[in-house]
Amino acid sequence: DVKVTQSSRYLVKRTGEKVFLECVQDMDHENMFWYRQDPGLGLRLIYFSYDVKMKEKGDIPEGYSVSREKKERFSLILESASTNQTSMYLCASQGDREGNTIYFGEGSWLTVV
Amino acid sequence: AQSVAQPEDQVNVAEGNPLTVKCTYSVSGNPYLFWYVQYPNRGLQFLLKYITGDNLVKGSYGFEAEFNKSQTSFHLKKPSALVSDSALYFCAVSPLNSGYSTLTFGKGTMLLVSP
Structure with missing residues (x-):
């Protein structure tokens, strides 16, 4: 079975803090994605990556960045969190x-x- | 650009009755179509997908979906609903030859199955 692990299930951060969300997959997949889900808006694509050190903007990249230093790990970064x-x-x-x-x-x- | 419409925010059905969750899509060319289910406070679980071939696709937990190219629809169906089927259902589309196969999701339909 494919396993995609998000290390933090629940986080509370203050406005202005830098936030890291970590994701690891164990299936040697090339493509990785970060989505945001909000009621009434469904899922919206923030960023995706098709290879190590490669990234592409999705539909709502503003205020976010990503990092893919290893194939199995894809991090979402909020440089200065806002409400x-x-x-x-x-x-x-x-x-x-x-x-x-x-x-x-x-x-x-x-x-x- | 592709889009997905799930016209019903909520579908109510009694246990044992058949259920249908509707999905229509818009995409250039031929599509890949997916259904996912989300239980409370969980991620999305894959149910089934249409790539090519038979228009009736069978998936997990007794669900199936019918691809109708002329109506650009991909409705999710189950012959006999269970209370445990109550969840949020998402339809998604990706165009063929899109390169990175990013999915566009509908806004979701809440299915409530009453005992």
């Missing part, structure tokens, strides 16, 4: 063939106060 970044963050991974299933982690609930 409007309070949300559920979902990491996902996918093998490098069209139509391959995208597998999700359990999610990280971030509250910025």
Whole structure:
């Protein structure tokens, strides 16, 4: 079974703090993704990566950055957290063939106060 | 750009009755189509996908979905609903030959199955 692990399930951070959300996958997948989920808005793509050290902006990259130093690990960084970044963050991974299933982690609930 | 519409925010069905969760899509060319389910405070779990071939796709937990190209729909169905099927369901689309296969999701449909 594919396993995508998000190390922090629940976080509370203060406005202006730098926040790291970590994600690790164990299936040697090339592609990794960060989504944000908000009620009524569904899932929106923040960033994705198709290879180590490669990244592409998704639909809502503003206020976020990412890091992919190793194939199995994809980090989402909030340089200066703001209250409007309070949300559920979902990491996902996918093998490098069209139509391959995208597998999700359990999610990280971030509250910025 | 591709898009997905799930026209119902919520679907209510009695246990034992058939259920349908609707999804329509818009994409250039032929699509890959997916259904995911999300239980409270959990990530998304893959249910089934359509890539090519038979228009009726069978997936996990007794769910199936029918691809209808002329109506650009991919409705999720189950012949007999269970209370444990109550969850949030997402339809997603990715165009063929898109390179990185990023998915576009619908806003989700909450399925409530009453005993």
